[in-house]
Amino acid sequence: MSRVLVGVKRxxxxxxxxxxKPDKSGVVTDGVKHSMNPFDEIAVxxxxxxxxxxxxxxxxxxxxGPAQAQETLRTALAMGADRAIHVEVAGAEYETLxxxxxxxxxxKISQDEKADLVIVGKQAxxxxxxxxxxxxxxxxxxxxxxxxxxxxxxxxxxxxxREIDGGLEVIKTKVPAVLSADLRLNEPRYATLPNxxxxxxxxxxxxxxKDLGVDLAPRIKVISVEDPPVRQAGSVVPDVDTLVxxxxxxxxx
Amino acid sequence: MIRQFSQILLxxxxxxxxxxxxxxxxxxxxxxxxxxxxxxxxxxGSLHDADLNYFRSLLSADRVITExxxxxxxxxxxxxxxxxxxxxxxxPKTTEEVSQILSYCNSKKLAVCxxxxxxxxxxxxxxxxxxxxxxxGLMNKIISLDEISGxxxxxxxxxxxxxxxxxxxxxxxMPLDLGAKGSCHIGGNISTNAGGLxxxxxxxxxxxxLGIEAVKADxxxxxxxxxxxxxxxGYHLKHLFIGSEGTLGVVTKVAVHCPAxxxxxxxxxxxxxxxxxxxxxxxxxxSSLGEILSAFEMADNGAISSTVENLxxxxxxxxFPFYVLIESSGSDEGHDNEKxxxxxxxxxxxGHIIDGTVTSEPAKMRNIxxxxxxxxxxxxxxxxxxxxxxxxxxxxxxxIVLLLRxxxxxxxxxxxxxxxxxxxxxxxxxxxxxxxxxxxxxxxPYIFEEVAKVxxxxxxxxxxxxxxxxxxxxxxxxxxxxxxxxxxxFMDPNGILNPYKVLxx
Ligand SMILES: Cc1cc2nc3c(=O)[nH]c(=O)nc-3n(C[C@H](O)[C@H](O)[C@H](O)COP(=O)(O)OP(=O)(O)OC[C@H]3O[C@@H](n4cnc5c(N)ncnc54)[C@H](O)[C@@H]3O)c2cc1C
Ligand SMILES: Cc1cc2nc3c(=O)[nH]c(=O)nc-3n(C[C@H](O)[C@H](O)[C@H](O)COP(=O)(O)OP(=O)(O)OC[C@H]3O[C@@H](n4cnc5c(N)ncnc54)[C@H](O)[C@@H]3O)c2cc1C
Numbered sequence: 001m002s003r004v005l006v007g008v009k010r011x012x013x014x015x016x017x018x019x020x021k022p023d024k025s026g027v028v029t030d031g032v033k034h035s036m037n038p039f040d041e042i043a044v045x046x047x048x049x050x051x052x053x054x055x056x057x058x059x060x061x062x063x064x065g066p067a068q069a070q071e072t073l074r075t076a077l078a079m080g081a082d083r084a085i086h087v088e089v090a091g092a093e094y095e096t097l098x099x100x101x102x103x104x105x106x107x108k109i110s111q112d113e114k115a116d117l118v119i120v121g122k123q124a125x126x127x128x129x130x131x132x133x134x135x136x137x138x139x140x141x142x143x144x145x146x147x148x149x150x151x152x153x154x155x156x157x158x159x160x161x162r163e164i165d166g167g168l169e170v171i172k173t174k175v176p177a178v179l180s181a182d183l184r185l186n187e188p189r190y191a192t193l194p195n196x197x198x199x200x201x202x203x204x205x206x207x208x209x210k211d212l213g214v215d216l217a218p219r220i221k222v223i224s225v226e227d228p229p230v231r232q233a234g235s236v237v238p239d240v241d242t243l244v245x246x247x248x249x250x251x252x253x
Numbered sequence: 254m255i256r257q258f259s260q261i262l263l264x265x266x267x268x269x270x271x272x273x274x275x276x277x278x279x280x281x282x283x284x285x286x287x288x289x290x291x292x293x294x295x296x297x298g299s300l301h302d303a304d305l306n307y308f309r310s311l312l313s314a315d316r317v318i319t320e321x322x323x324x325x326x327x328x329x330x331x332x333x334x335x336x337x338x339x340x341x342x343x344x345p346k347t348t349e350e351v352s353q354i355l356s357y358c359n360s361k362k363l364a365v366c367x368x369x370x371x372x373x374x375x376x377x378x379x380x381x382x383x384x385x386x387x388x389x390g391l392m393n394k395i396i397s398l399d400e401i402s403g404x405x406x407x408x409x410x411x412x413x414x415x416x417x418x419x420x421x422x423x424x425x426x427m428p429l430d431l432g433a434k435g436s437c438h439i440g441g442n443i444s445t446n447a448g449g450l451x452x453x454x455x456x457x458x459x460x461x462x463l464g465i466e467a468v469k470a471d472x473x474x475x476x477x478x479x480x481x482x483x484x485x486x487g488y489h490l491k492h493l494f495i496g497s498e499g500t501l502g503v504v505t506k507v508a509v510h511c512p513a514x515x516x517x518x519x520x521x522x523x524x525x526x527x528x529x530x531x532x533x534x535x536x537x538x539x540s541s542l543g544e545i546l547s548a549f550e551m552a553d554n555g556a557i558s559s560t561v562e563n564l565x566x567x568x569x570x571x572x573f574p575f576y577v578l579i580e581s582s583g584s585d586e587g588h589d590n591e592k593x594x595x596x597x598x599x600x601x602x603x604g605h606i607i608d609g610t611v612t613s614e615p616a617k618m619r620n621i622x623x624x625x626x627x628x629x630x631x632x633x634x635x636x637x638x639x640x641x642x643x644x645x646x647x648x649x650x651x652x653i654v655l656l657l658r659x660x661x662x663x664x665x666x667x668x669x670x671x672x673x674x675x676x677x678x679x680x681x682x683x684x685x686x687x688x689x690x691x692x693x694x695x696x697x698p699y700i701f702e703e704v705a706k707v708x709x710x711x712x713x714x715x716x717x718x719x720x721x722x723x724x725x726x727x728x729x730x731x732x733x734x735x736x737x738x739x740x741x742x743f744m745d746p747n748g749i750l751n752p753y754k755v756l757x758x
């Protein structure tokens with residue numbers, strides 16, 4: 001294995017309170033702090049560890065998005081990626097960018113760069129689609145190891161432990177392959193100062209979807225974005241009997 | 254799924270709070286303070302059924318807590334050191350109720366212990382004998398916020414973190430922040446003149462508190478609740494209630510000046526080789542970062558190890574003798590980053606910084622602050638913590654930790670120092686499997702003598718409370734103490750407010 005490609009998405013930081021736009025067309029992103037999708041951080045970390053273990057020679061980070069996506073790529077470079085590819089998608093096109101587009105972009109770059117492994121986060125914490133890894137694998141016709149919580153080198157390729165409902169599943173796969181990172185795969189490092197400085201000098205290439213021959217026409221239309229229902233206020237009951245009565249009333253016991 | 258992810262992180266963030274909540278079930282109760290420290294009860298009245306009936310008629314019955322197990326948590330302080338023997342907790346909802354309670358107690362000479370969030374670290378918030386606990390938690394209403402001047406008016410029982418969240422919605426922040434923010438009350442903060450993590454930037458509460466409403470021991474309501482920055486009409490009475498730890502009156506409402514919410518915040522966490530370099534870094538940060546420097550905190554290796562080992566938090570850096578946390582807050586990210594980059598590049602070159610990480614991402618900043626804020630609670634996991642909070646001139650700042658390590662040898666599990674270097678304030682924690690008189694006597698008064706030698710303060714921000722009146726003379730001379738006694742007598746002639754606290758006999 002020589003080259004690992006990781007997809008990194010710029011999303012609203014998870015410590016920030018999300019606000020729905022008054023016209024319900026989406027959420028407010030202007031002036032809101034963004035950072036790398038936490039699952040993508042895990043993907044980068046895994047790729048960098050593979051490089052440190054000499055299982056990989058080069059790690060390439062790819063991000064599709066507006067100019068600020070370069071900040072996210074710099075973070076990936078500071079964590080240890082070797083170079084970055086910024087696929088510029090801005091304005092209205094970015095607002096309707098969907099997993100199918102990103103998967104096509106990642107598939108095309110994987111072929112162009114002769115990647116042996118693609119790692120992405122299992123999902124992005126903004127749109128929660130959980131589709132990019134699967135679609136990328138399908139487009140490339142490569143095997144996939146999704147929801148990975150452990151990745152080890154084995155003779156023929158990789159042994160991947162997957163988080164599935166009710167337990168773990170261990171699979172073996174050949175490379176090239178596509179993996180998606182689950183929460184327990186690793187604990188991503190903080191970018192250290194010397195590496196943040198070095199990252200500023202690492203190469204970053206900018207391309208457009210058109211250069212890659214990917215059509216960004218939306219396949220899905222967002223009709224409305226709504227706030228989750230507000231949790232109802234609790235009430236204090238005077239004693240256990242009332243509590244039990246209430247629970248029975250609500251059909252909870 | 255977003256929720257699931259952040260929940261998992263939150264679980265690890267909140268472990269320390271969780272540990273605190275478990276304290277009653279996992280370990281033996283602390284001994285009664287009166288026995289542990291051989292205190293004699295003063296000549297106050299004792300509580301009778303008639304008194305309870307009066308309180309029940311004044312407040313509703315559910316705001317007069319008498320069930321022993323319900324009263325217990327109010328009798329024990331946060332570090333499980335002090336334990337009082339109160340039989341009743343009163344929970345007023347209005348200033349008038351506080352006034353009526355005090356007026357009644359004063360006439361019957363019943364002693365009262367005002368209590369906020371009970372996070373105080375010097376035993377001031379819990380009774381020593383059977384003082385009535387006056388808990389302000391139900392006085393938690395926000396009254397007004399002036400977005401132009403930044404004046405927030407609220408009741409004393411508001412939790413600091415709730416206030417901070419509220420004012421942030423209006424692009425303001427509270428002028429103070431501390432590890433206990435999720436539990437402590439603004440009234441408790443004012444009564445202890447709490448310092449905390451933003452003091453370097455916004456100064457102490459004597460500057461930020463605009464007005465106070467308080468109730469004197471005899472029930473008189475003192476209304477100094479103005480929202481003016483400037484008011485030179487006569488004596489500055491509000492200052493009497495800032496830092497007097499519930500001995501001069503009960504704070505019921507406050508007006509606080511909230512500064513503008515900084516638009517650009519960056520946090521760095523650095524590994525440093527020796528204490529001299531921590532000081533060099535501080536000097537350089539002040540001159541290079543200037544007005545954007547908003548926090549400069551340090552922790553030694555032992556302090557960070559205690560959070561890593563006891564709370565399983567992860568340290569973003571490798572092993573270093575000292576760690577420094579530097580925060581910048583400003584209004585323009587571009588401008589701030591330029592300054593920061595120049596500063597960091599220079600300090601990496603000088604070697605004052607060996608390694609570090611810098612981030613502007615809110616979630617990462619929260620995780621890094623959490624490491625710093627968790628130090629206060631991490632030591633409890635070792636069993637018992639002797640906590641000291643002193644101000645020392647910077648050139649002597651860290652010496653005391655080294656002296657104590659040598660003095661205690663293997664009698665202590667850990668001896669570590671951390672704190673607000675920018676304010677000359679160091680916290681020293683000594684952990685042991687359990688409280689022992691032997692260690693106590695090796696620490697006190699030794700530590701206070703050492704602090705007095707360099708004209709430091711034996712209590713920088715936690716106050717005097719129950720634990721330090723006998724040592725206050727190390728920092729206050731006789732004439733000052735005489736004046737304090739005179740003021741106390743004038744404000745509270747029967748001495749019912751928080752007896753056995755602050756003033757030496
Ligand atoms: C041109 C001009 C501009 C001014 N601008 C401002 C301004 O911008 N802001 C502002 O707040 N004020 C301003 N002032 C008024 C201000 O109060 C005084 O200038 C200054 O603070 C008083 O200092 P002083 O030493 O002159 O005191 P004095 O005028 O001598 O005394 C003022 C009061 O303090 C008492 N006093 C003085 N020294 C002591 C001491 N050591 N111990 C105890 N009591 C003492 C005196 O008994 C008196 O009651 C201005 C005055 C002038 C003339
Ligand atoms: C994890 C942790 C971190 C901390 N960090 C800091 C820090 O960085 N800086 C710092 O300065 N302190 C710090 N502290 C201690 C700090 O003094 C308290 O957290 C806080 O200021 C006290 O508020 P409280 O509401 O809990 O008051 P309590 O503990 O309930 O009371 C403290 C004192 O104030 C009195 N009091 C409380 N409310 C009133 C009232 N309304 N009227 C009159 N008297 C009242 C009590 O009688 C008592 O004497 C920390 C504590 C913890 C547990």
